[in-house]
Amino acid sequence: xxxxxxxxxxxxxxxxxxxxxxxxxxxxxxxxxxxxxxxxxxxxxxxxxxxxxxxxxxxxxxxxxxxxxxxxxxxxxxxxxxxxxxxxxxxxxxxxxxxxxxxxxxxxxxxxxxxxxxxxxxxxxxxxxxxxxxxxxxxxxxxxxxxxxxxxxxxxxxxxxxxxxxxxxxxxxxxxxxxxxxxxxxxxxxxxxxxxxxxxxxxxxxxxxxxxxxxxxxxxxxxxxxxxxxxxxxxxxxxxxxxxxxxxxxxxxxxxxxxxxxxxxxxxxxxxxxxxxxxxxxxxxxxxxxxxxxxxxxxxxxxxxxxxxxxxxxxxxxxxxxxxxx
Ligand SMILES: [Mn+2]
Numbered sequence: 001x002x003x004x005x006x007x008x009x010x011x012x013x014x015x016x017x018x019x020x021x022x023x024x025x026x027x028x029x030x031x032x033x034x035x036x037x038x039x040x041x042x043x044x045x046x047x048x049x050x051x052x053x054x055x056x057x058x059x060x061x062x063x064x065x066x067x068x069x070x071x072x073x074x075x076x077x078x079x080x081x082x083x084x085x086x087x088x089x090x091x092x093x094x095x096x097x098x099x100x101x102x103x104x105x106x107x108x109x110x111x112x113x114x115x116x117x118x119x120x121x122x123x124x125x126x127x128x129x130x131x132x133x134x135x136x137x138x139x140x141x142x143x144x145x146x147x148x149x150x151x152x153x154x155x156x157x158x159x160x161x162x163x164x165x166x167x168x169x170x171x172x173x174x175x176x177x178x179x180x181x182x183x184x185x186x187x188x189x190x191x192x193x194x195x196x197x198x199x200x201x202x203x204x205x206x207x208x209x210x211x212x213x214x215x216x217x218x219x220x221x222x223x224x225x226x227x228x229x230x231x232x233x234x235x236x237x238x239x240x241x242x243x244x245x246x247x248x249x250x251x252x253x254x255x256x257x258x259x260x261x262x263x264x265x266x267x268x269x270x271x272x273x274x275x276x277x278x279x280x281x282x283x284x285x286x287x288x289x290x291x292x293x294x295x296x297x298x299x300x301x302x303x304x305x306x307x308x309x310x311x312x313x314x315x316x317x318x319x320x321x322x323x324x325x326x
Contacts, residue, residue, distance in 0.1 A: 003028045003052035003074070007059040007106075008166040008174045010128025010159050014121045015058040015106045017181045019079070022114045028052070029175050032060075034166050035229050035253040036292060038281070039066045042254065048073060059106035059125075079113065081106045104140060105129045120155070120186040123147060127159045154187060160199075161189050167202050169227035206230050210237070216318040218265075222249045223322065229253070232290065235260040239287070246314060257293045257326065259301065266312045275304060298326050 004019060006012040008031040020027055028050050032043045039047070039062065047055075052074040057067075061082040067090050070076045077091040081103035086092060093113060096103050103109050107125025111118065123144050134141040148155045162181075165173040177195055180188075189195045209224040220238050224231065231251035238247040243264035251258045261268065268289045275282035275291060280301055282291035293301050302323045306316045 001028055001050055001052055002026070002054040002056070003030060003047065003050050005030045005032070005047070005055060005057045005060070005070070006178075007031065008034050008171070009059075010163040011105045011107055011125035012059040013162055013165075013174065013178045013181065014124040014128070015079070015110055016178050018107055018110045018114075018116070018119070018121050019056065019058060020182060022110070022116070027056075029178055031166075031171050031174055032062075033254040033256075034169055034171060034174075035258060036256060037061070038063050039069065040254060040256070044069060058110075079106065079109060081109045118147060121181070123155065124159050124162060124186055127156065128163050131156070131159065151187070154190060158186050158189050161195050162186075164198050164202060165195065167229045168198055169229050173198065202228060202230065206233060206237075210234060213238070214319075218245055218314055219316065219319055220245050220247045221319045221322065224249065224251045226251065229258075231258045231260050235262045235288070238262065239264070246309065246316070248319065253292060255295070257295065257298055259291045259293055259298075260288070261290075261305065262288045265314065271305070271308045274308065275301070278304060280304075295326065298323065 002025060004016050004027045006016040006029065012031065016029055030047060030050070032038070033040055037060070055070050055074045055076045057070065057078045057080070059080060061080060061084045064087050067078070067087050071090055078094065080092065080094045081096050083096055086097055093109070095109060105125035105128070107122040110116070111122045126140065127144060130140060145152050162177055165177050177189065180192065205226055205228045209226050209230060212222050212224060214221045220242055222234060222238070224234065231249050235247055235249040238249065239262035245263065246265065247262045249260045264287055267286050268284060269286050272282060272284040272289050275289065280291050280293065280297065282289060284290050291301060309316055
């Protein structure tokens with residue numbers, strides 16, 4: 001049995017479809033717990049249960065120990081476009097690591113690697129990964145507009161629907177649209193109830209979960225137990241309404257905690273740097289810091305946050321008891 005492990009977003013899904021079509025073979029498909037850029041214990045068990053003879057990892061950069069794990073259980077190779085480091089003994093095709101510049105999507109890497117024509121699927125990955133940030137005059141955007149002509153708007157809607165499936169937190173939905181795309185053209189997702197209803201489901205869930213908001217003096221706090229991956233969206237929504245408060249949203253990702261802070265009160269980039277140095281799985285920029293934490297890391301991460309925020313003249317005292325209850 002051959003197993004494709006792929007990112008859960010539009011680029012990862014389209015990559016798995018392209019790869020399958022090129023190889024014209026039967027594969028099983030797997031994506032890690034949604035939101036986790038690593039393999040949890042359950043992920044590893046699931047992968048082993050497939051007894052894979054070969055594993056291909058697409059559009060995902062995983063920690064070294066996970067790559068080594070995959071390499072130890074099967075014949076293993078990676079095709080990717082993310083920045084990172086090469087790992088000794090791991091077979092990787094990633095032009096970005098060979099100094100060939102940035103690749104906007106993994107579907108573009110595959111298209112070049114297998115000398116394919118530009119395709120709807122290639123552009124699904126490309127628009128999924130870059131569309132939200134392309135300026136009107138970006139050559140990539142012009143290229144896509146030219147390719148799709150009058151269907152460009154529908155193309156955009158189709159990408160959005162493909163990308164949205166993972167926000168339900170249900171990996172089955174991701175695999176289901178992947179399998180649909182193996183048999184159907186990209187545009188048919190627009191007329192498939194199963195896939196379009198997800199947009200409404202997500203919006204309804206966000207509205208429901210938003211009601212959990214607790215407001216303190218300088219803090220907006222929201223804990224959501226929802227299986228939907230809406231923590232980042234909820235935090236963004238809070239920040240838009242309250243840029244001068246500490247907006248904290250915490251959610252669950254399988255066994256892990258997803259911890260978001262957004263604020264316009266001060267620059268968070270030193271905190272991002274600090275969190276990474278301390279070994280937390282964290283990222284962010286000036287106005288946002290996000291982290292994925294094991295349960296046993298929560299209190300240590302929270303102290304780091306408390307200290308940093310205290311150094312900027314604010315306090316998290318009011319929500320400390322809630323965090324201690326996790
Ligand atoms: Mn990608």
